[in-house]
Amino acid sequence: MNSNVKKRLYFFLVSIITTLVIGKFVFDSLKINSVYFFSPTDLKNINEIPNGLIRVGGMIKIKSLSKKGNQYSFIVTDFKNEIMVNYTGIKPNLFEEGQGAVVEGKLNTRTNLVATKILAKHDENYMPKEVADALKKTGNWKKNYGK
Structure with missing residues (x-):
């Protein structure tokens, strides 16, 4: 050569x-x-539990929010399945029961998430696209959501 x-x-x-x-x-x-997005039903149906950060979206179940100091526990539901969320920090002003939200954190178990962020909707007329899609997929979308 x-x-x-x-x-x-x-x-x-x-x-x-x-x-x-x-x-x-x-x-x-x-x-x-x-950071992958899941609905509570998606988490129930997947074979392997994700071990990194994930986002879970749905509606905050009415009468599920409890507070101790700056620690919050609540249930996120897509009206078919639920996931318990534990969060320590400052709760966003627009975060309340019966409203849509996306939480970011790590799973302890398939039904328990330790959240590091709460992404609440920005006004009473907004529904996060991921949450709306998850609710539509489970057949629980109502026309007045997101109006």
Whole structure:
């Protein structure tokens, strides 16, 4: 092999290896920063419980909200299945029973989530798209939601 062919081959191999390494770093960072959305029914039906951060959306079940200091417990439902949520922190002003919300956190069990964030709707007419889609999927969507 002459020296020009060796240089081209070397350059080609270094380029391929560099591209693969950069691709792996990008893929790993996307995987780490991904937060998947589930409804309570989705969580009941999946085979493997997610071990990273997830978002669960639905309606806050009426008469399920309890408070001790800055610790809150409540139930998120899609009217087919429910998940108990425990949250420590400041409750958003628009967060209340009977309203739609998305909570972000980690699962203890398939039916218990320790939330790190509560994403409450921003006014009485808004329904998060993920929550609306989950309610429609379970057949519990009402036309007055999100109006």
